[in-house]
Amino acid sequence: MKSINGSILIAGAGRMGRGIALTFAYQGFQVDLVDFKQRTDQEFAQYIVDAKREIKGQLTILSRSGVLSEEALEWVLNRINIRSSNEECGWRQADIVFEAVPEIAEVKRETFKHICLELPPEVPIASTSSAYSADELAEMVTGKDRFLNTHWLNPAYLIPLVEVSPAAATSEKVLQDVFQLLERIGKVPVKCAPSPGYIVPRVQALAMNEAARLVEDGVASPEDIDQAVRVGFGLRFAVLGLLEFIDWGGADTLYHAGNHLQQSLDADRFSPPQIIREKMERGEIGMKAQKGFYQFDEQSISQYQAETIQKFIDLLEHLGYMPKPAVGQLAVKE
Numbered sequence: 001m002k003s004i005n006g007s008i009l010i011a012g013a014g015r016m017g018r019g020i021a022l023t024f025a026y027q028g029f030q031v032d033l034v035d036f037k038q039r040t041d042q043e044f045a046q047y048i049v050d051a052k053r054e055i056k057g058q059l060t061i062l063s064r065s066g067v068l069s070e071e072a073l074e075w076v077l078n079r080i081n082i083r084s085s086n087e088e089c090g091w092r093q094a095d096i097v098f099e100a101v102p103e104i105a106e107v108k109r110e111t112f113k114h115i116c117l118e119l120p121p122e123v124p125i126a127s128t129s130s131a132y133s134a135d136e137l138a139e140m141v142t143g144k145d146r147f148l149n150t151h152w153l154n155p156a157y158l159i160p161l162v163e164v165s166p167a168a169a170t171s172e173k174v175l176q177d178v179f180q181l182l183e184r185i186g187k188v189p190v191k192c193a194p195s196p197g198y199i200v201p202r203v204q205a206l207a208m209n210e211a212a213r214l215v216e217d218g219v220a221s222p223e224d225i226d227q228a229v230r231v232g233f234g235l236r237f238a239v240l241g242l243l244e245f246i247d248w249g250g251a252d253t254l255y256h257a258g259n260h261l262q263q264s265l266d267a268d269r270f271s272p273p274q275i276i277r278e279k280m281e282r283g284e285i286g287m288k289a290q291k292g293f294y295q296f297d298e299q300s301i302s303q304y305q306a307e308t309i310q311k312f313i314d315l316l317e318h319l320g321y322m323p324k325p326a327v328g329q330l331a332v333k334e
Helices: 017-025 041-062 068-076 103-120 134-139 173-182 202-216 223-237 243-250 252-264 276-283 301-319
Strands: 005-012 028-034 080-084 095-100 125-127 147-152 160-168 187-192
Touching: 005 017, 005 103, 017 028, 017 041, 017 068, 017 080, 028 041, 041 068, 041 080, 095 103, 103 125, 125 243, 134 147, 147 173, 173 187, 202 223, 202 276, 223 243, 223 301, 243 252, 252 276
Parallel strands: 005 028, 005 095, 028 080, 095 125, 125 147, 160 187
Antiparallel strands: 147 160
């Protein structure tokens, strides 16, 4: 397989494609952003103007925020070449191709057919699908060992996470090369099986549906629900992962709370999954048992707790939520 050094081709110039293009250009890569939508010459010329304006607008925000100098703005923008699939593109020079066309099977199939006809056989292909599994998409390409899925989260140039899902036939080298490439541009890749929904969409779909049900059931207003999510739910899980949080508070807490919600609301969706029931039976309930989803060393638990609390303090101070002590009102006990 070809080494990934400096030339990126993105097949699909919609919002996700443009966001990925910006990400790589920002890190010094030369990017060919290929528009696969059928347009007249006049329509394509206008599309280039609109796409460049949007990308420049995003770069301007970065510049105003102090993370990009004004001098560097045009340098980044000029590293993105927007092309039509009908013209000569940098297929032979590309080190990797990211497919980012709409989530329509026939559109993807036709795009992959075009890619595989133009692309040298040793060049890796990564879809950016949020709907199709890597195994489904692998059937649309030639050289299945070079294919995998990379699920980026919008806005792609800001959110660090990329969920990397190899297909059954994906070579280990391609997987490792893509991980290294993503880490090189400051992303945080995680590996997941070719399962519908991957990780984040699957979790957030449940959370968003439950938030909508809270409105539907008259539990709280949309404003109060969103405020609760921002300063409660979101703050905690910006520091602790969901499974880490189970271990922090104890799987027994989740087990009993889940059963109570299931009975009180008569809703099976709150019933604890089998893995939690098994952990209860084995006593693997988290940090207080030194084993849960993670292993805990008794000697390092205090340090881990202190470091976690410090992260909370840093985040709360940054967001302006850390309360100030009423120093002058504190009673000093003899």
